[in-house]
Amino acid sequence: MRAWTVASQDDDLRLSEVPEPSLQGGGVVVEVLAAHLPAYTKAVVTGGRGGLLTPLILGPSCIGRVTDVAPDVFHVAPGDVVLDTALLNAGDGDEILVGWVGLGGSGGSERTDRMREVWRDGAFAEKALCAKETMVKLPDAENYPDPARLAFLPWLCVAAAGLRTAGPLAGRDVAVIGATGQMGGAAVMLALAEGAATVTAVGRNKVALDRLAELGPRVRTHQLTGDRTTDATAIGPVDIALDTLGATPTADATMAAYDSLRVRGTLVLVGGVRQDLTIPYSDFMHRRLTLRGSWMSDDETVTRVWNLVRSGVLDLSAVELLKVGFDDPESALDLAERTSGLSFVALVP
Ligand SMILES: NC(=O)c1ccc[n+]([C@@H]2O[C@H](COP(=O)([O-])OP(=O)(O)OC[C@H]3O[C@@H](n4cnc5c(N)ncnc54)[C@H](OP(=O)(O)O)[C@@H]3O)[C@@H](O)[C@H]2O)c1
CATH class of the missing domain: 3.40.50.720 (NAD(P)-binding Rossmann-like Domain)
Structure with missing residues (x-):
C-alpha cells in the first residue's frame, strides 16, 4: 500500500510502497478515509517539535472505516466509521501519540519507549493498524455527506477538551x-x-x-x-x-x-x-x-463533539477543506504550512 514515511531523524517525508498492516493483539485495522495534515507537520518532520521515533509511517489521527479487529476488541467492528485519536494512555502520565511526536505528563519513560515500539506507525497511509484504545466509534458517520471534512474532528476535540476544563x-x-x-x-x-x-x-x-x-x-x-x-x-x-x-x-x-x-x-x-x-x-x-x-482529548469529548456535528449544531461547511493525495508530500506540507484559520488540509487516499 502507499504511505508517507520518515526513514530516519534527518530524512524528509516520502511516499513509499509498504506492506499492508497485519492485525496484532489489541489492534484494529482501518481503511483511512481522511487524515488532517496539521499546519506544523513540516516542523514535526524536521525535528522542531521533539524526536520522532523512526522509521515510521507518519500521521497523528484519521477518520477510518474498520476492516478487521483483533479477537480482544469489542467496542468497534468491521464497517464502523471511527476517529483514530492517536492517544495511547498507560496511566501515571505515560502517554504517547501514535505516529507523531508528543509525550504525556511523564515526559517519557522506559514504558513509553516500549509503547512506541509496539504502536509506532500512524495514519498517513491507505490502511492503518491502530491500538484499540485510540478508536472512537462515530455512529451514523457512514451517512455523513463528506467524510473527509470529519478529519477536522481531532482539532475540534482538543479545543473542546480545553474549553471544557x-x-x-x-x-x-x-x-x-x-x-x-x-x-x-x-x-x-x-x-x-x-x-x-x-x-x-x-x-x-x-x-x-x-x-x-x-x-x-x-x-x-x-x-x-x-x-x-x-x-x-x-x-x-x-x-x-x-x-x-x-x-x-x-x-x-x-x-x-x-x-x-x-x-x-x-x-x-x-x-x-x-x-x-x-x-x-x-x-x-x-x-x-x-x-x-489541557492536552489532547478523551472519548467522551469525541462523542459529544461528533453529536454536535451530526445534529447540525456545529456546521463543518464553514471550514474550507483542501484535499491532497499521496503523490507529492512536499507540496502537501507546504500547503498545510500556508493554511490557517478556518481552512485545513486533509490527506484523502
Ligand atoms: N494541547 C494539545 O492537546 C494540542 C494538540 C494539538 C496541537 N497543539 C498545539 O496547538 C498549537 C496551535 O496549533 P494549530 O494547528 O492551530 O497551528 P497553526 O495553525 O500553525 O496556528 C498557530 C497560531 O499561532 C499564532 N502565532 C504563531 N506565531 C506567532 C507569533 N510570533 N505571535 C503571535 N501569534 C503567533 C498564529 O497566528 P497568525 O496566524 O495570526 O499569525 C496562529 O494563530 C500548536 O503549536 C500545537 O503544538 C496542542
Missing part, C-alpha cells in the same frame, strides 16, 4: 488567543456551538480574523498589537480565555489573555508556546483566577 460555555464570554490558527478556529466554532454569549477571536492574520467574524454576530475580533496592555483591554473582560498559540517569541499575548479575565475567570493553555509565564501571586489570588492546562 473551564466549565459550561453557555452564556459566558470566551476569548480564543491564536484564533487565526486551525486549533483556534476550531475553538471559536466549538464555543459558538456550545452557546457562548460572545467569542472574541484574537490573532495577527487579518484575513483569517475577517473569516471568523463571518461565523455570526456573537463573534468579536481583535488583531494583536503586540502590546500587552492594549491587547488585554481590547480582548476583555472575558470569563474564559483559551490559548491556542503556536511557538511565540514572548509570552505577551498569553499574558494579555490572563489580564483580560474577569474575577473567577479561567485561562486554559492548549497551544505550543514554549515560554514561562510570570503569574503575579497576589493578583491571581485576589481575582480568584484559575489556570488550567
Whole structure:
C-alpha cells in the first residue's frame, strides 16, 4: 500500500510502497478515509517539535472505516466509521501519540519507549493498524455527506477538551488567543456551538480574523498589537480565555489573555508556546483566577463533539477543506504550512 514515511531523524517525508498492516493483539485495522495534515507537520518532520521515533509511517489521527479487529476488541467492528485519536494512555502520565511526536505528563519513560515500539506507525497511509484504545466509534458517520471534512474532528476535540476544563460555555464570554490558527478556529466554532454569549477571536492574520467574524454576530475580533496592555483591554473582560498559540517569541499575548479575565475567570493553555509565564501571586489570588492546562482529548469529548456535528449544531461547511493525495508530500506540507484559520488540509487516499 502507499504511505508517507520518515526513514530516519534527518530524512524528509516520502511516499513509499509498504506492506499492508497485519492485525496484532489489541489492534484494529482501518481503511483511512481522511487524515488532517496539521499546519506544523513540516516542523514535526524536521525535528522542531521533539524526536520522532523512526522509521515510521507518519500521521497523528484519521477518520477510518474498520476492516478487521483483533479477537480482544469489542467496542468497534468491521464497517464502523471511527476517529483514530492517536492517544495511547498507560496511566501515571505515560502517554504517547501514535505516529507523531508528543509525550504525556511523564515526559517519557522506559514504558513509553516500549509503547512506541509496539504502536509506532500512524495514519498517513491507505490502511492503518491502530491500538484499540485510540478508536472512537462515530455512529451514523457512514451517512455523513463528506467524510473527509470529519478529519477536522481531532482539532475540534482538543479545543473542546480545553474549553471544557473551564466549565459550561453557555452564556459566558470566551476569548480564543491564536484564533487565526486551525486549533483556534476550531475553538471559536466549538464555543459558538456550545452557546457562548460572545467569542472574541484574537490573532495577527487579518484575513483569517475577517473569516471568523463571518461565523455570526456573537463573534468579536481583535488583531494583536503586540502590546500587552492594549491587547488585554481590547480582548476583555472575558470569563474564559483559551490559548491556542503556536511557538511565540514572548509570552505577551498569553499574558494579555490572563489580564483580560474577569474575577473567577479561567485561562486554559492548549497551544505550543514554549515560554514561562510570570503569574503575579497576589493578583491571581485576589481575582480568584484559575489556570488550567489541557492536552489532547478523551472519548467522551469525541462523542459529544461528533453529536454536535451530526445534529447540525456545529456546521463543518464553514471550514474550507483542501484535499491532497499521496503523490507529492512536499507540496502537501507546504500547503498545510500556508493554511490557517478556518481552512485545513486533509490527506484523502
Ligand atoms: N494541547 C494539545 O492537546 C494540542 C494538540 C494539538 C496541537 N497543539 C498545539 O496547538 C498549537 C496551535 O496549533 P494549530 O494547528 O492551530 O497551528 P497553526 O495553525 O500553525 O496556528 C498557530 C497560531 O499561532 C499564532 N502565532 C504563531 N506565531 C506567532 C507569533 N510570533 N505571535 C503571535 N501569534 C503567533 C498564529 O497566528 P497568525 O496566524 O495570526 O499569525 C496562529 O494563530 C500548536 O503549536 C500545537 O503544538 C496542542
